[in-house]
Amino acid sequence: MHSIPRLARLALLFATCALLACCGGSRPGPDVLVVTIDTLRPDALGVVDSRRETPTIDALAQDGFLFPAAVSPVPLTLPSHASMLSGRWPVHHGVRDNGQSVPQEINLLQERMQQAGYRTGAFVSGFPLQAMFGLDRGFDHYDDEMNDGEQGWVERRAQDTVQAAMTWWAGMDAVPTFTWVHFYDPHDPYEPPREFWQPGEHGAYYGEVAYTDYWLGKLLEAARQRSAGRSMLVVLTADHGEALGEHRELTHGYFVYDATMRVPLVFSWPGHIQPSRSAAPVQLVDLAPTVLDLLGMEPLPAADGQSIAEGLKGGELVVHPARMETWLPWTYYGWSPLGAWLDDTWKFIDAPVPELYKLETDPHETSNEATSHPAIVDRLGIALAQSAHSQSRVASTTMDETAMQRLRSLGYVGVGAPVEAPSGDLPDPKAQVAMRDRLQQGEVLLRAQRFDEARKVFDEVLKLDPDSRFANLRMGICLLRLGQNSEAVNVLEHAVEVEPRRAEARYAFGDALMRNGRFAEAAVQWAALAELQPRRKEAWFNLGAALEKDGQPDQAGSAMQEFQRLSDSEKSADSPPKSAQ
Helix, strand or coil: CCCCCHHHHHHHHHHHHHHHHHHHCCCCCCEEEEEEECCCCHHHCCCCCCCCCCHHHHHHHHHCEEEEEEECCCCCHHHHHHHHHHCCCHHHHCCCCCCCECCCCCCCHHHHHHHCCCEEEEECCEHHHCHHHCCCCCCCEEECCCCECCCCCCECCHHHHHHHHHHHHHCCCCCCEEEEEEECCCCCCCCCCHHHCCCCCCHHHHHHHHHHHHHHHHHHHHHHHHCCCCCEEEEEECCCCCCCCHHHCCCCCCCCCHHHHEEEEEEECCCCCCCEECCCCCEHHHHHHHHHHHCCCCCCCCCCCCCCHHHHCCCCCCCCCEEEEECHHHHHHCCCCEEEEEECCEEEEECCCCEEEECCCCCCCCCCCCCCCHHHHHHHHHHHHHHHHCCCCCCECCCCHHHHHHHHHHCCCCCCCCCCCCCCCCCCHHHHHHHHHHHHHHHHHHHCCCHHHHHHHHHHHHHHCCCCHHHHHHHHHHHHHCCCHHHHHHHHHHHHHHCCCCHHHHHHHHHHHHHCCCHHHHHHHHHHHHHHCCCCHHHHHHHHHHHHHCCCHHHHHHHHHHHHHHHHHCCCCCCCCCCCC
16 A cells, blocks of 8 residues: 555545546546557666666656556467456457457447547557457557568567657647557567667667667657647556566466566556555556546446556555466467466466465565465465356457358358367476477577478477477478478368467468469368458458459459458558468
């Protein structure tokens, strides 16, 4: 609990009452700016670790309320942002992995802001947040224009993202805005501009953070100029952290240790939020409830998060238990997913070999105390299971009913029901680290276009595990890049068999079939991709191309109409999709 002098609390109370009167009337309240920085560790900030230089974020934190150890619900970009904007854990909004679609019935923060009269704009910088995955709902303007990298790893640099947001603001009138700006730069691969290079083993990562901090300064400067004469609420956080080698994890997504699950969270609203700092484990699912509460708006329904507005204003800071998860070991490798429950200082990780850590004395989670405290394991395990029992859901693949009707009219349906939680005796990710590392070595070679070397790595893994999801898909891509199209068909067919709901496996298999002139079979794969990702334009474009080449011009025309509909509906210009042929 944090306290402030009585007079200061009275002043904050009067200011809040004035705000509520404003929000309850015909005009919305202050400008609201939400900034999310991908893959940002708390200790990458100077305000947390004095060895770092992040003057913009440090100043924002000093003027606001800093939580240097907030809890992310999932170490993956799309599911985490879906949790921030819905106030729900992934088990309740249904998005468990990048590439899935946010269900239409999930209420989002930006929709509430839009309904309150705000002009809403979003500027995202990484492929997992492109509009086709569904977070654009509720935004008047959703800018996902990206120009760096290859498909699946496409991003936009901070400078370009800031300039896009500033251009949108320049065209606004005096109406308050709700703006979400997402920076992707600290995400792997780390390639900061030379002037931001940092020394040390992880200097490239910290250089990306410093570069982002610089352009965040430009963004805040422009935002404050636009908001002159009225106030502005700024919220800054990250979707997840980065392991940087802790627990033998280089990046994120594989484990649920604090290296990737703790993030900085800052609320800044001069005159309304008392500057302070707390190590309390507030959660990213608390973000949307808190913003709405600060603005005097009704909460989102069925939220798992809770408002911490009272604590931000100097009152009692109430923290509730945190739920964490990652399905990446399952979706990528076929191994056990992981769940975790944080209650007070104890953290339980639900894995084939359970883990229990007392974070107060073991903050780096090095001493598993599960066998020493079976009662605590049982208590936290039950709480974790009960948290998923109510309102549990899975990601929808039918968020665009027009697209699904088109597929039905063409005779293509049936990828299957939404992905369910796996069951059975699955390998523990902790025991598979060596295999994962070998697969990641192959991935690095593949991205470096060293296809022969990458193929050898994946072939080595497939001899040990012929059903490896990761190795089958990546081996097939290597064979395509090497021009060995017939061999690629056989490998990618098996990749689809072992994981029929993997969108990129469907894409690669369709590509291989097209290259081999098997157009009718390719059409089946493009249709499956369109069912998994209904707003993915290239799925419809390539479905039309396959049907045309198969001698079905009427059906091809219908697919192309859907491609055109999606193209016309985009809020920002896109370059034409690349055909697989």
